[in-house]
Each structure stands twice: as structure tokens, then as C-alpha cells.
Amino acid sequence: MLLEYFQMIDAVEALDLENGTILARAEVPLESPVFEGHFPGSPLVPGVLLIETMAQASGFMLLSRMKFEKMPFLANVNSAKLRTFVEPGQVLMVEAELEHDGSGFAATRARILRDGKKLCDSKLMFRIMPFPNSTLKDNMLERYSQITQNSAG
């Protein structure tokens, strides 16, 4: 994870395009400018970044299913539960599955686990839209290439 650059996913461990599921790894760094403010003396990953992490895992799964022809933008966060603190140095597993593949939108369910224990979960909805420019598309493709190459398998 490179929190300050919103690079939340480090590796894709498993991806099933047909069933719309993804398992990704996210390693919380020991140090980050984010921890200077959140919180001084008690560094914790902000809850909004955990939601972003679940959104990115969902997003990469959706992008891959759509062959990067369109971009999923997070539009709705439902029933988000942040069950425990996430601290520097922890290794997180992020699971997401497609709940509904609509026309112009998609819904997923996602969760983050550590050592098999659920830390947070949420239902997420995405607007599916054309890429606003080639810069974003190229960046998504590059990030996807990086995180799929980082896979342990």
C-alpha cells in the first residue's frame, strides 16, 4: 500500500472473471505521511482508506471483466462496517465479489481480512463510464499489470 498515492492493492492472488471474484493482498506500510495525522502517536489506517481498498479490489475485478473498456467509479457505499483498528505493518487480504452486473452500474460485496478474521466489510456500487481520458486508462492498465505480476502464485 502506498497510502498517500491511493495505491491500496499490492497483489492479486486470485481472480475469477466468470464468477466475478477477486482475492488481493494489501500490506500496510510501517511508515506513511498519512500516519503523521492519523493519529499522532497512534498510527491507524483511516477507515475511508479501508473502504477505498475494498473499492479498488472490486474495481480491478470489474475492469478486468470489462477488458478495460470502461471505468468503474465508486458511487455508493452501503452498510460499511469498520470492525477493528488496522495498524502499520499488517498484511491484509481483500475479497470482493460481484453482486450484480447492471447496465451502466455494478454492485459488489467486499471485505478485508487479517489472519482469516474479518476486519471490515461493505456493499459497494459503481457507475460504469467511459474513461475520461487515455491517461487514466493507461494508468489503470499499468497498475493492474504491476499488481498481477506481484501475485504470490
Place this chain on the structure above:
Amino acid sequence: MSTTFEAVAEIISDTSDIPLEEITPEKNAFTDLGIDSLDFLDIAFAIDKQFGIKIPLEKWTEELNENKASVDEYFILSKLCDRIDELIAAKDA
């Protein structure tokens, strides 16, 4: 068994916090009920799931943007329900 309109009205009321009695067939979801496009995603999601269909929102939006259709054509609730019934019939055919 509830009619398509009754089911859609309940979905709209639940997702958009609009009293059920205000939701009538001649109302336009956007201009009369004040539903915005984000709320409508929730509504489309619930309708898709309840009826086992896929409302073609992308196609409708494209037609609206190209002035090939009017908002009333798709989003007056009686007409929306007609479209839903057509999609259900096509699915079951």
C-alpha cells in the same frame, strides 16, 4: 401478488425515502419525485434483482443524450413499468 407498479413504488419509497402515497403512475421519477441519477442506480439495482431483468440504463441514457427519446418516455412511472413488463416478458419468452 403485487402489480409491477406497486412493487416499483415500494422500491422507490424504500430507496429514496419518498412517502408511498406520493408515488403515482403519472409521476416522472426525476422531474416530479426529485430522484437523482445516483438514487436511480439504487432503484435500478433493486428492480433488476426483484424481477430478474437488466434495465438497459446505458441505452436509455444514450438515447436521451442524442435526443432520440424524451425523459418522460422512460421515467414516467407507468411507462417505466411498461418497459419492465416488456423486459420480464422477453426474459420469460
